[in-house]
Every structure is written in C-alpha cells, then in structure tokens.
Amino acid sequence: MYFMPAPELVSVKCPQCEQHATFRKSIGIANVEKVNRPYFEKSKDFDTFYTKHYGRYQYEVWYDTGLGNNIDNIRDLPDGINPKHFKPSSYSWPLRKYSRGVIACNHCTLRRRINIDWPKQAYFTVEYKGKVLWAYNREMALAILEYLKNSSRKKLSQSARNQTSYAWLSNLPTVFQTKKATPTVVRKLEKLLG
Ligand SMILES: [Zn+2]
Numbered sequence: 001m002y003f004m005p006a007p008e009l010v011s012v013k014c015p016q017c018e019q020h021a022t023f024r025k026s027i028g029i030a031n032v033e034k035v036n037r038p039y040f041e042k043s044k045d046f047d048t049f050y051t052k053h054y055g056r057y058q059y060e061v062w063y064d065t066g067l068g069n070n071i072d073n074i075r076d077l078p079d080g081i082n083p084k085h086f087k088p089s090s091y092s093w094p095l096r097k098y099s100r101g102v103i104a105c106n107h108c109t110l111r112r113r114i115n116i117d118w119p120k121q122a123y124f125t126v127e128y129k130g131k132v133l134w135a136y137n138r139e140m141a142l143a144i145l146e147y148l149k150n151s152s153r154k155k156l157s158q159s160a161r162n163q164t165s166y167a168w169l170s171n172l173p174t175v176f177q178t179k180k181a182t183p184t185v186v187r188k189l190e191k192l193l194g
Pocket of ligand 1: 014015016017018019021105106107108109110
C-alpha cells in the first residue's frame with residue numbers, strides 16, 4: 001500500500017465563512033522531564049497537559065506553529081530541549097481524525113486552534129453514494145481528477161506506481177472509479193477546483 005503523507009498545510013473548509021482555509025498541524029513532545037515542566041507551564045507559548053496514551057497517562061507539551069511563530073525563534077528553551085524534538089501530532093498518512101493544529105482563513109481572517117475533524121472538515125471532498133472522497137490539498141485533488149479522467153487508468157496506475165509521489169493513486173477506492181461513478185465524481189471535483 002502506498003500512502004500520501006499529509007502535507008504541512010491541508011485544505012479545510014473555514015468554520016466561519018465556509019471558504020477555503022488552511023490547517024497547519026501543531027507540534028508537540030511527550031514525557032518531558034519533571035525538572036523542565038515548570039518552564040513550559042509558565043510559558044504563554046506552550047500548552048501542557050496529560051493525555052491517556054495506550055492506557056497510560058503521558059505529559060505533553062504543545063506548540064501551535066500555525067498561530068504565527070516559529071519555535072526556532074524561542075531562545076530560552078530549557079537545556080536538553082531542542083525544537084527539533086517537537087513533532088506534528090501525526091506526521092504520516094493518514095491525518096489522524098483529531099490532530100491538533102491551527103486553522104487560518106484569508107477570506108474572513110479567522111485564526112484558531114482546533115482539533116481537526118478529518119475528513120469532515122476537508123475542503124476538497126466529493127460525496128458519492130454515502131462514501132467520501134477527499135484530498136489534502138488542491139494538488140492532490142488535481143491529481144485525482146486527472147487520474148479519473150484518464151480512461152486507461154490501469155496503465156496510469158502502473159506508471160503512477162513508478163513515481164513514488166503519485167503511487168497513492170493506486171489506492172483510490174473502487175467505488176469512485178466505476179463507469180457509473182466517474183462522470184459524477186469528475187463533475188463534482190471540477191466544480192470544487194473551479
Ligand atoms: Zn473564513
């Protein structure tokens with residue numbers, strides 16, 4: 001199986017104006033040593049809490065890059081804490097249903113910390129027979145469109161497999177690829193892409 005890793009910025013529907021907005025995953029570290037916890041608890045830049053992880057509580061520190069600051073600009077991190085240790089809530093495919101991040105909209109200037117409800121909040125989604133086809137961003141939606149419009153899909157799938165960046169297309173659910181489904185899905189995708 002080939003999966004497309006979630007890009008840094010994901011296209012979402014703005015909860016305020018319903019236009020195209022972006023979601024950027026926040027970054028965090030777990031199990032920070034006790035001695036370093038007061039620093040993060042006092043800092044306005046970080047959020048700290050315990051979460052249950054495989055039945056055990058773990059101490060987490062989070063940083064919301066999407067709010068506008070880069071963690072590399074924070075110069076007084078405790079000894080032994082490196083900005084590189086902070087990782088996105090899920091940095092591989094698929095984007096977890098409730099990944100933490102920041103939603104930013106250029107249409108209505110909304111900028112807010114959220115736990116994304118994916119793919120419910122995805123901007124590029126097409127529903128067909130109760131099944132949801134989604135794309136992380138415009139580029140991915142265009143790749144799907146091109147793929148569906150190509151009648152000799154099998155051939156493309158093979159060549160796509162050779163190009164790692166589009167290998168994930170071979171996993172596109174069959175329900176969207178039937179002779180009956182394709183025209184509807186293509187039309188809806190084209191409308192979304194404008
Ligand atoms: Zn908006």
